[in-house]
Amino acid sequence: MKITILKENFKNGLNIIERITGKNLTLPVLNNVLLTVEKNFLNLSTTDLEMGINWWGLVKTEKQGKISIPAKLLSSFTGLLPDKKIILEAKDKTLFIECEKRKTKIKGQDPEEFPLIPKIENQEFIEVDSYKFCQGLSQVIEVISSSQVRPEISGVYLLFQKDLIKMVGTDSFRLAEKTLSLKNKIKKECSLIIPQKTIRELINVLGEKKEKLKIFFSPSQIMFELVMPEISHPQVQIISRLIDGEYPDYQEIIPKNYETQIILEKKEFLNQIKTASLFSGNINEVKFKINPKEGKIEIFTQSSELGENKSYLLGKTEGNPIEVSFNHKFISDGLSNIESSEVIFGLNKDGGPAVLKPVGDESYIYVVMPVKSD
Amino acid sequence: MKITILKENFKNGLNIIERITGKNLTLPVLNNVLLTVEKNFLNLSTTDLEMGINWWGLVKTEKQGKISIPAKLLSSFTGLLPDKKIILEAKDKTLFIECEKRKTKIKGQDPEEFPLIPKIENQEFIEVDSYKFCQGLSQVIEVISSSQVRPEISGVYLLFQKDLIKMVGTDSFRLAEKTLSLKNKIKKECSLIIPQKTIRELINVLGEKKEKLKIFFSPSQIMFELVMPEISHPQVQIISRLIDGEYPDYQEIIPKNYETQIILEKKEFLNQIKTASLFSGNINEVKFKINPKEGKIEIFTQSSELGENKSYLLGKTEGNPIEVSFNHKFISDGLSNIESSEVIFGLNKDGGPAVLKPVGDESYIYVVMPVKSD
Numbered sequence: 001m002k003i004t005i006l007k008e009n010f011k012n013g014l015n016i017i018e019r020i021t022g023k024n025l026t027l028p029v030l031n032n033v034l035l036t037v038e039k040n041f042l043n044l045s046t047t048d049l050e051m052g053i054n055w056w057g058l059v060k061t062e063k064q065g066k067i068s069i070p071a072k073l074l075s076s077f078t079g080l081l082p083d084k085k086i087i088l089e090a091k092d093k094t095l096f097i098e099c100e101k102r103k104t105k106i107k108g109q110d111p112e113e114f115p116l117i118p119k120i121e122n123q124e125f126i127e128v129d130s131y132k133f134c135q136g137l138s139q140v141i142e143v144i145s146s147s148q149v150r151p152e153i154s155g156v157y158l159l160f161q162k163d164l165i166k167m168v169g170t171d172s173f174r175l176a177e178k179t180l181s182l183k184n185k186i187k188k189e190c191s192l193i194i195p196q197k198t199i200r201e202l203i204n205v206l207g208e209k210k211e212k213l214k215i216f217f218s219p220s221q222i223m224f225e226l227v228m229p230e231i232s233h234p235q236v237q238i239i240s241r242l243i244d245g246e247y248p249d250y251q252e253i254i255p256k257n258y259e260t261q262i263i264l265e266k267k268e269f270l271n272q273i274k275t276a277s278l279f280s281g282n283i284n285e286v287k288f289k290i291n292p293k294e295g296k297i298e299i300f301t302q303s304s305e306l307g308e309n310k311s312y313l314l315g316k317t318e319g320n321p322i323e324v325s326f327n328h329k330f331i332s333d334g335l336s337n338i339e340s341s342e343v344i345f346g347l348n349k350d351g352g353p354a355v356l357k358p359v360g361d362e363s364y365i366y367v368v369m370p371v372k373s374d
Numbered sequence: 375m376k377i378t379i380l381k382e383n384f385k386n387g388l389n390i391i392e393r394i395t396g397k398n399l400t401l402p403v404l405n406n407v408l409l410t411v412e413k414n415f416l417n418l419s420t421t422d423l424e425m426g427i428n429w430w431g432l433v434k435t436e437k438q439g440k441i442s443i444p445a446k447l448l449s450s451f452t453g454l455l456p457d458k459k460i461i462l463e464a465k466d467k468t469l470f471i472e473c474e475k476r477k478t479k480i481k482g483q484d485p486e487e488f489p490l491i492p493k494i495e496n497q498e499f500i501e502v503d504s505y506k507f508c509q510g511l512s513q514v515i516e517v518i519s520s521s522q523v524r525p526e527i528s529g530v531y532l533l534f535q536k537d538l539i540k541m542v543g544t545d546s547f548r549l550a551e552k553t554l555s556l557k558n559k560i561k562k563e564c565s566l567i568i569p570q571k572t573i574r575e576l577i578n579v580l581g582e583k584k585e586k587l588k589i590f591f592s593p594s595q596i597m598f599e600l601v602m603p604e605i606s607h608p609q610v611q612i613i614s615r616l617i618d619g620e621y622p623d624y625q626e627i628i629p630k631n632y633e634t635q636i637i638l639e640k641k642e643f644l645n646q647i648k649t650a651s652l653f654s655g656n657i658n659e660v661k662f663k664i665n666p667k668e669g670k671i672e673i674f675t676q677s678s679e680l681g682e683n684k685s686y687l688l689g690k691t692e693g694n695p696i697e698v699s700f701n702h703k704f705i706s707d708g709l710s711n712i713e714s715s716e717v718i719f720g721l722n723k724d725g726g727p728a729v730l731k732p733v734g735d736e737s738y739i740y741v742v743m744p745v746k747s748d
Contacts, residue, residue, distance in 0.1 A: 103685070
C-alpha cells in the first residue's frame with residue numbers, strides 16, 4: 001500500500017481506534033491496528049475480541065494493500081508530526097512514513113494474522129440522534145456494577161418498544177432508567193444487553209457528535225454506525241458482542257407511590273450530601289428526616305472518630321413524617337445523573353425503595369434502596 | 375477560642391497549610407492543623423517535622439485560644455461550605471462550626487501535643503521578588519535526583535554573592551544553574567542547600583504571588599516570609615531545615631568552549647526529540663550529528679523491535695562536524711526549562727559535557743553529559 005493523508009485526518013482516526021488497544025502480552029496482535037487501503041479509502045481496525053472499531057478516511061491512493069502496526073506507537077508518533085501531508089508506504093511488514101524533515105520506519109506484523117471483526121448481515125437498522133442517545137446512556141451507565149457474578153446486570157439493558165427506547169442500568173442496590181422517544185415506530189419490540197465497556201467506548205467516541213447513528217443488530221451482536229454525510233460511506237463502526245441472559249423484571253421495583261415526597265434544589269442538596277459524607281464513617285450511612293409540616297429535610301451523619309454534621313434544606317413537601325438512611329454515594333450518584341435544577345425525592349417506609357426524579361421531566365428515574373436499620 | 379471568619383479567607387489559609395499534612399500513621403498529630411487565636415489573628419500551623427507552614431488571617435475574635443484538628447478533613451469540609459460567615463468555637467478538644475443551615479462538630483486533639491515549629495532568631499533578611507525567585511527555582515529543581523545516596527545534591531544549592539543569587543540543581547548527569555540579580559548588595563557571601571520538598575512547597579504556595587519575599591536563615595534553618603502589605607504582619611511563613619554538607623564545586627564542569635555549536639528553534643527541536651524518543655529503546659539513546667557546512671543537525675534513533683526515526687533541523691552552526699549521543703530525557707528536560715524561542719546547543723568531543731542555553735539570556739545554563747559510547 002502507498003497513500004498520502006493529512007496528519008489531522010489520520011490522527012483523528014487513530015484517536016478513535018486506539019482506545020481499545022493496549023498492552024496485551026498473551027495476544028500482541030490485539031495491540032495492533034490493521035491499515036487497509038481500498039480505492040480511495042483508508043480503513044483502520046482494532047479489536048479486543050469482545051468489540052471492534054472501524055474508521056474510514058479519504059486518502060490519495062497510489063497502491064492498495066494492508067499492514068498491521070502497533071496502534072499506540074503509531075498514534076503517539078502521528079500526534080507529534082507537524083500539520084502537513086504524510087506519505088505512508090507498506091513494504092515487507094514495515095511501514096515507511098515520510099513527513100516534512102522526517103523519515104520513519106515502524107515494524108509491523110503480517111496483516112493476515114489480524115483477527116477478523118465480525119459483520120452483521122441484517123440490513124435493517126434503527127436510527128437515533130447520536131448525541132441524545134449517548135447522553136441517555138451516560139445517565140444510566142454509572143450505576144452498573146462491574147462485578148461479573150451476575151453477568152445479565154453487568155451491561156446496559158435496551159428495550160425497543162413502539163416509538164421508545166428504554167435504557168436501564170442497575171447494581172441491585174439502585175437502578176436508573178432513561179426513556180428516549182424515536183422519530184419512527186419500531187416494527188417489532190425487542191430487547192438486548194450491551195456490555196458496559198462497549199457503552200463507554202460508544203460515549204467516548206461518538207458522544208459529542210450531533211449526527212444520525214444507525215443501530216444494527218443480530219441475536220448475538222450489535223453495531224453502531226456513523227456515516228460520512230456527503231457520500232453515505234461508513235465513517236465509524238463499533239461492533240460488539242451482546243450479553244446473553246434474561247434481564248430482571250425491573251419495572252416491578254419502581255415504586256408508584258411515596259409515603260413522603262419533597263422537592264429540593266439539586267445543587268444545594270448534592271453539596272449538603274457531600275459535606276455529610278465526610279462524617280459518615282465506614283458504612284457511608286447518611287440519615288434523612290423529613291418533617292412535612294415544616295417543609296424541611298434534615299441530613300445527619302455521625303462518626304465516633306471524626307465528629308458529626310447536621311444540615312437542612314427547605315422544599316415543598318407532601319405526605320407523612322419519615323426517617324430513612326441511605327448510602328451517601330448512592331444518593332449523590334443519582335443527583336449527579338439528573339440535569340434539572342430541582343429534584344423530586346420520594347421516600348417509603350419499612351425499607352421500601354426511594355426515588356430521585358428531575359422536576360418537569362418524566363424521561364428519567366433513579367431508584368435507590370435504603371440502608372437496612374438494625 | 376471563638377471567632378467569625380469568612381469562608382473564602384479560611385479556605386485560602388487551609389489550602390496553603392494542608393499540603394504538608396497527610397496520613398501519618400505513626401505520628402497522627404502531624405495530620406493536624408493547629409488553630410491559634412490571638413488578638414484579631416487566626417494562625418494556622420502545620421509541620422512534617424522537616425518543614426513547617428504558618429498562615430495568618432484577620433478574624434473577628436470573641437475568645438482567644440487554640441485547638442488541633444485533622445487538617446484534610448477541615449479543609450475538605452470548609453471547601454463545601456457556602457461563601458458566607460463561619461463561626462468557629464473550640465470546647466474540650468472539639469471544634470464547633472456553624473455556617474448557614476449547617477452545624478458541625480469535629481473532634482480534635484490536645485493543642486499542647488502539637489509539635490513546636492522552630493523560629494529563626496536572626497533578624498536580618500534578604501528580600502527578593504517572590505514570583506521571579508520561584509520561577510528561577512522551578513528552572514533548576516527538576517534535574518535534582520530524589521536519591522538519598524548523596525544528600526548534598528538532594529537539594530537546591532543557593533549561593534548569595536554580592537548582588538546575585540545563584541541557584542543550582544544536579545543529579546550528577548546534568549546540572550542547571552540560574553542567576554538572579556538582587557536590588558541590594560548582600561553584606562557577606564554565603565551558601566546553603568535547601569531540601570527539594572521545601573522548594574516544591576515554596577513554588578506551590580508562593581510561586582504565583584508577585585510580592586516581596588523575605589528570606590531569613592540560621593546555620594541549620596531557613597524561613598521564607600510573605601507579609602500582609604497593609605499592616606506589616608506575617609501572612610505566610612515556610613520554615614525548613616537545611617541540608618548539611620559540602621556542595622560539589624560545580625563551576626568546574628561547566629564548559630567554557632564548545633567543539634561545535636548550533637542555534638535551534640526550541641519548540642521544533644523539542645518536538646523532534648519527543649518523536650525520536652519513541653524509537654530510542656531501553657537506554658533512551660538518541661544520536662545527534664551536526665554538519666556545520668550544511669548548517670544542519672540530524673537526529674537519529676533506532677530500536678530493533680519497533681523501527682527507526684530520522685529527522686533534521688536547520689540552524690546557524692559554528693565549529694567542526696560532530697556525532698554525540700544523549701539520553702533523550704535529559705535533552706528534553708533541559709529544553710523544557712528554557713523559556714526563549716531559540717536555544718544554543720553546544721557540544722564537545724570525547725565524552726565532554728554539552729550545554730543548552732537560551733539565546734539572548736545569560737542567566738540560565740543547562741549542562742548535560744553524553745551517553746558513553748562503547
